[in-house]
Amino acid sequence: MNLLPHWRSLRALAAVAQAGSSQRAAALLHVAQSSVTRAVQQLEEKLSSPLFERSGRGMQATERGRQLALRATRALQFLATADRHHPRSLTLAWHGSPLALGVTERHLQVLQALAESGSEGRAAGQLGVSQPAVHQSLQQLEHMAAASLFIRTRSGLRLDEAGEALLLACQLALAELRQASDEWPEPGAALQGQLVIGTLPFSTTMLLAPALELLLAQQPKLQVVVIDGTFDALVAQLRHAKLDCIVGALRSQPPSTELTQEVLFEDRLAVMARAGHPLATQPGLDWPALRSAQWVMPMPNTPAEL
The missing domain is CATH 3.40.190.10 (Periplasmic binding protein-like II)
Structure with a gap:
């Protein structure tokens, strides 16, 4: 099961699990409450499993919902570490990061394709989209990260320091989604x-x-x-x-x-020597004697x- 196409829903899941209600989650994400509710419902339908218990007091994650929300939160937090809106020494919560809040599946795919190909044209061919679409996604990604991500040269594109940091964060985030997918089987399976x-x-x-x-x-x-x-x-x-x-x-x-x-x-x-080695029968070995021997x-x- 590939969870990347459900990136927006996973972000809503993480917010609701943290906030305890779709209303408070919407405030964290700066979106409408109906958008959060719809995203969580779509994810539950996709997974054929309830992720929250609803009550008048709010939404409480089920055991499997907590497990998936933990992975989603970790993935989002990795992206927040690559956000240059704040000093790198400052630990930024993911819901305070424009990068973690705004990045989409397409942005992650474009970053990886550009890093692998070194060209907007080749990345576009790899993703099956137009070159202007790749260029637009890159501009959006650099705006959200508050940093340029590539060095432009005659031979193509090369990741700069901020780009390397974001690519690493992206790879770690995607690894969390793969782990979440592997963990999804029914309990006891x-x-x-x-x-x-x-x-x-x-x-x-x-x-x-x-x-x-x-x-x-x-x-x-x-x-x-x-x-x-x-x-x-x-x-x-x-x-x-x-x-x-x-x-x-x-x-x-x-x-x-x-x-x-x-x-x-x-x-x-342990020190090993061949049978019959001259040092094997020599009493009181000292460092000068050992230093003169041939060692592997x-x-x-x-x-x-x-």
Whole structure:
């Protein structure tokens, strides 16, 4: 289920879940109350499930409504972080962000197409719309973000700093919608969707493989993709929502304040030598003796090397 076409309805859902009524939600969104009511009803019809319990005191989200509203709120908050109307050091609630309030499905699609193609003409062909339509959407997006998003060169368009920040926010927001879609099955039903895991050397065979075998035995409808790579490359993919998690040796500090680390177990290093090595029978080894030996060392800047 693709939730992106229901972006406006998801925004209304998040507002009602926070405000507790369609009237107060309309004030948050700066739209008519009837617009909010209609958007929520359309989403409930699409999902074939009530998202709120209505009473004289307002609207209370159902369990599934709260779950979906949480994902929608997170997606909107990611977009608010890319809004340049306020200092970047200021934490802005999503309903106070012109970008989060105004962006549409088309704006998100245009941004991604332009970033991939580097040309308004190629982006228009990719989306099946006219070049003026792409240009207009870009102008609207830059106005809502209060910043230029691309550097114009003879060879085409290239994202500037604000554009990179907005693209990252867009990718994280879309990842929230994908997660929301995967979480939507009836309570008690098997998990569905795709889990993408990044792995570092030595973590796949002994640690990850048995865990995945157990997981897939319990959740056979789940699709798992395992991608190996260097730490820096995997972190970049994780920050852009192309991975769900990384399994491997931890660093002393998380590589970014946006990421968290969780210890699964403590491991110890050991020195290995061939049978009959001269140092194996030498008592009282000291550093000069060890320094003169030939070593096979871990890669630079890895936990084992440090």
